Amino acid sequence: MKNEASSSNSREESVVADCGRRRSSCGYCKSSGRTSISHGLWAHSITVHDYQDLLDRGWRRSGCFLYKPEMERTCCPSYTIRLKASDFVPSKEQLRVYRRIQRFLDGTLEERKPIEPSISSSAAEDSPSCGKKEENKAEEFMRHLSDKIDKVVLTYIESGEFPSGIQMPKASVKKVLPAKRKLSVEGSEDLLYSSNIAFQIAATLRRKQSTDMDVQQSRKSRHSAAENDLCPKSVAEKLVSSLNQLANLSRLSIRACNGHINFYSAGKSACSDGDVQIVALPEESGSGSKSSSAKKHKSSEHPQAKKRKLEIRLKRSSFDPEEYELYRRYQIKVHNDTPDRVTESSYRRFLVDTPLLFVSPSADGKVPPCGFGSFHQQYIIDGKLVAVGVIDILPKCLSSKYLFWDPDYAFLSLGKYSALQEIGWVKENQAYCASLQYYYLGYYIHSCNKMRYKAAYYPSELLCPLRYQWVAFHIARPLLDKKKYVVLSDFASLQDGESSQSCIPESVMESQHDNIGVDDSNDVRMDDNEEMIDFESDSSDDELDPETSSMESSAIDVGDLTNVLIGLRGSRLRYKDLQRAFGPTERNYLEAQLHSYQRVVGPELSERMVYSLG
Known part of the structure; x- marks a missing residue:
């Protein structure tokens, strides 16, 4: 068999190191124990096509760290949620957000500032x-x-x-x-x-x-x-x-x-x-x-005195001091983080660093004008940076990762507005890239009220945690009302109707909006930060556990380890060409790790991505 050895820098490829099972405290249910369980990978590099396929298997990234909840074990099962942009039906609340922004830009809606001390009535009139x-x-x-x-x-x-x-x-x-x-x-x-x-x-x-x-x-x-x-x-x-x-x-x-x-x-x-x-x-x-x-x-004397200009700029992911200062204000004022916790290094790791390999734009209808990769979308009003959306643009989707915004502009619901803009961006760029059709909102956790608003972007669908098929939310919702973990594909044949039909779309949109309070208006990615901070701070207690999560899950993705692509000292070899180099004990241990890795990424990706052994 021909050796596939090559230099690690000779071509763009995905190179990952398996971190195994990780346990941490949960940022969603705030449990006292280490009840949040996921599998982790450290990505040295990853192609946009491979990351797209990982998203479609329930993975997500924080900086260069990739993680996937073990759905049957974790305390708060996290279902990947997406929306086909061309099918999007805005709710009345979402339309009101658009109108509110337009009124603000037209000057008919004033910026809401703290109430000043009262003054005399005569002075107030003037x-x-x-x-x-x-x-x-x-x-x-x-x-x-x-x-x-x-x-x-x-x-x-x-x-x-x-x-x-x-x-x-x-x-x-x-x-x-x-x-x-x-x-x-x-x-x-x-x-x-x-x-x-x-x-x-x-x-x-x-x-x-x-x-x-x-x-x-x-x-x-x-x-x-x-x-x-x-x-x-x-x-x-x-x-x-x-x-x-x-x-x-x-x-x-x-x-x-x-x-x-x-x-x-x-x-x-x-x-x-x-x-x-x-x-x-x-x-x-x-x-x-x-x-x-x-x-x-x-009013006729000054018809345009307060008009404002909004600019939306898309730039590749990189450190920007102005963005960092905005992020710092946001975390401290909105999420009540202590100043010593919001450091430049933690910001870089979370929202700047990316393993995604940039793909330049092309005119062949396969890549949009901005290219594929990780980006920051800036929202600037009259020259002032008021919000930043951190996104990944991939062959099939725009994946929203995080949004931070100026607390002084909370009344504009910039989170909802940015989500609507990102959906619109997908629609517009389908003309340049036909495969670009979906908007990914991250994870949906039905047991967490703060996350339920994501279903207000109708008609959304959830990823089955076992067979990785997409199931309409209105089918999944009544099932999740009864049980946190559900093999959604078992119910995918259900027809629209019964009790779920009366819940959509309007009641879903409006009721979810009512459930989540102030943060709802501004953030569709907020909870990911809490989870990843826990991962980083508890890393000393993480464990490498090659045990399969269940017989049911492992039965779906049984693959042949012989074709797993291994990276070792700059070379690339299939495991079948490498296994004879290990003794029985080392081989058994490595194969246990490879089985766990292949189960969570799937046989196809295990043969494309490089499993790094150093």
Whole structure:
């Protein structure tokens, strides 16, 4: 057999050292013991094609360290989650993020800064910040009105007027700008706020009815008759009837108008059958002491005074002092890390160092204009760096690794915005690289509420931990509700429907958003850092364990060790050409290691990647 020996530098190749099984404390469930179990590899170098295949077997990287959870053993099974960019359906919350950014760039949404000490009323009227405070008051008042509507909806659910067991949409009250009011309708000049929640509720109830139409048809519940004709108009009228008490509290008059819930200045609230145009985004404060004409005049004097410029720059992974300072602020203020823990060396190891071999762009439709490899995507507003997304661009996907952002810009939800930008990037670059179709969001941990928002990027799919087949999330979700570790491919033949169908897409998107609080708005990669810090700090207790994780897993990937590619002193040989160089004891030990390695990377990769023995 021909010897395959060659210099390690003669061609681009993947060279890895097996670190074996690793145990650490868990950054997700915060267990006291070393319950997080994974297999580790140290990558001296790795091709983008090999790393793509590793991702599709449940691997992930932190710097040059590759790790794969042992799903049957670890405390928090981590499923690789991805989204086909061309199929992406943005949720209402995600669309609101886009609009919020645009308002900020247009100058109609001000940067939220700490509230200054109070000043006298006369000085406040002349202060430039007066308008901003009035706007904040108006937004707070609209949130108050939205909460009132939500409480009424909850009351109807509890009373049986609306069916229980489904995720109802949240109300959103918006200001109606003067230009959008239909002045030909009597009283419309006094229209201040409006909500279209009745349309959303009616659509939710119709979906519920279509799911349940073949179930319990003979049952006549108290709300079934009402559901049959719950059009937006009737829903709005029902809600308004319970909101009348609000008029005395807020000096508003409330009317239902063709499915909209409208709020008028008290005493002038006439409504006819004509439609009312609803504006989705409030731009100015609510009613104040100054006249509306004065406000119009003031705004027209400086129509573009606060416009901002956003630049998105993609650069190859390298150390940048400005990025490091932003990362340091982010870790300390958002994740409460101590300053001595956020060092330049730890930052380099985690987010700068990469084993991925860069592939230059080509015009053959196989490589995008930026090339393949590891990159930092910078978000710059008016020359100021406000966020950095750390990503890998591979033959089939953009893999998001981490995002850090300026805490002063938390109100912009830069995490969601960057994810939407990255999905859009994949769509755009399919024209240059046809194989580039997917957006990988890292790991999804169903038992960790902070991670569930990843499913809001619909329609996502999870990787089966045994057969490495992709399974739609709406099929996987009810299974994971019952058990942390599931062989998802066993259920891949299930059809859309049953209880899972009623959960998607809207209820999944909205409920996941509600679950995770402030961090949800900004980070789809945050928890990986916690896990890898634990790995590094506990390295002295790591163990090399060639034991297979289970008979079930090993049965899937039984390969022939003879073709495993071995790197030894600069040479490359198949194990069959090398095994005679070892004695019985050494050979048994090495083969145990090779079996463990081949099981976690698969036979094909074990024959392509170089298993380094030094």
